[in-house]
Amino acid sequence: MSSRNSMHIPWAFSLDEAPRLPLTGEAHPLRREFGRWLCWGNASAILLGILLFAGWYVVRHLESNKAPVEREVHIVRYTELGVPPSLSTPKAPQVNVAEAVAKAVKPPSIGVPEPVPDEMAQSTTIATTAEMSEFLAPITMEDLGIEAGDPFVVDLDVKVEPKPDEFVAVEEEPVRISIDPPVYPDVAREAGVEGTVQVRALVGTDGKVKDCVILEGQAMLNDAAVACAKTAIFRPALLQHRPVEVWVIIPVTFKID
Numbered sequence: 001m002s003s004r005n006s007m008h009i010p011w012a013f014s015l016d017e018a019p020r021l022p023l024t025g026e027a028h029p030l031r032r033e034f035g036r037w038l039c040w041g042n043a044s045a046i047l048l049g050i051l052l053f054a055g056w057y058v059v060r061h062l063e064s065n066k067a068p069v070e071r072e073v074h075i076v077r078y079t080e081l082g083v084p085p086s087l088s089t090p091k092a093p094q095v096n097v098a099e100a101v102a103k104a105v106k107p108p109s110i111g112v113p114e115p116v117p118d119e120m121a122q123s124t125t126i127a128t129t130a131e132m133s134e135f136l137a138p139i140t141m142e143d144l145g146i147e148a149g150d151p152f153v154v155d156l157d158v159k160v161e162p163k164p165d166e167f168v169a170v171e172e173e174p175v176r177i178s179i180d181p182p183v184y185p186d187v188a189r190e191a192g193v194e195g196t197v198q199v200r201a202l203v204g205t206d207g208k209v210k211d212c213v214i215l216e217g218q219a220m221l222n223d224a225a226v227a228c229a230k231t232a233i234f235r236p237a238l239l240q241h242r243p244v245e246v247w248v249i250i251p252v253t254f255k256i257d
Contacts, residue, residue, distance in 0.1 A: 161245060164200055164213050168246045170237040174203045180231035182252050188220035189256060196253045197225035205243035207234045215249065225252035 162168050197217030201209045212226045229250045236243035 161202070161210075162247065164202075164247055166247075168237075168244060170239050170244060170246060172238040174207075174237045174246060174248055175235040176248075176250075177207070177233045177235060179233070179250070180228060182228035182254060183224055184254055184256075185220055185224050188218070188224075188254065191220065192256065193218055193220050194255050195221065196251050197221050199225050199229040199250045199252055200247055201229045201232065201250050202245060202247050203234045203236060204245050205236050207236045207243075209234075210245070217252075218254075221252075221254050224254070228252050 195218050198215040199217075200213040200215050202211040204210045209230045209232050212229050214222050214226070217225060229252060232250060234248070237246045238244070
C-alpha cells in the first residue's frame with residue numbers, strides 16, 4: 001500500500017485512479033460518495049412508501065369483505081300509536097290546606113289537672129278593684145313636683161352639631177359679612193412661604209364661627225389661617241325661616257407684598 005492510500009477508508013472509493021491531488025469537482029471522492037448515498041436514500045424511501053401503501057390497501061380490502069351486521073327493523077304503523085299528549089299546560093291539582101295541616105299536625109290534647117298537696121300548691125293573689133284603680137290613676141302636676149300656675153315647657157327642638165363631612169339641607173346659604181385680615185407669621189414671612197389655606201368652619205345659628213378644620217395648607221400658615229377664620233361673621237343659613245348650623249369653606253391667602 002502506498003503512502004497516498006494509508007489514510008483511505010476501506011469501504012470508500014479507491015484513490016488509485018486519481019490523476020492528481022488534491023481532487024476537485026466531480027472527481028472528488030466525497031462528491032461521488034454523496035451521489036451514491038443519495039440514490040440509496042431515494043430508493044429506500046420509495047420502497048418504504050410502496051410497502052406502507054400495500055399494507056393499507058390489504059387491511060382495507062379485508063375489512064370491506066366482512067359480512068354486514070344484520071339489524072332487525074320494526075315498522076310501526078300510525079294506527080298502532082296511542083293518543084298524542086296534550087299541548088296545553090297541565091294544571092296542578094288543588095290541595096286542601098286545612099286537611100293537609102290537620103294531617104301533618106296533631107291536635108293538642110286537653111290537659112287534665114292533677115291534685116297536689118297543699119304545701120306544693122301555688123297561691124295567686126289577684127288585685128282588687130281599688131288597687132287596680134290606684135295603679136291606673138292619672139299622673140297630675142303635683143306628682144311631678146310642679147305647682148299650679150307654674151309654666152311647664154317641653155323643648156322638642158334638640159340641636160345636634162353636624163359633622164364636617166355631613167350634608168345639611170338649607171334654603172338659604174350663609175353669607176359672610178366681615179372677616180379680619182390674616183396675620184402673617186414672621187417665621188413664614190422670613191422663609192418666603194406663601195399660599196392659600198382652605199379652612200372648613202362651622203357657622204353657628206348666631207352667625208359666628210364655632211369650630212375650624214384645616215382641609216389643605218402649609219404647616220407654617222395653618223394656625224394663622226384658623227385664627228383669621230374664627231373672626232368671620234356670617235348671616236346664618238336658614239331652613240324653614242329658622243337659622244341652622246352648617247359648615248362652610250373659608251380660603252385664607254397669604255402673600256408677601
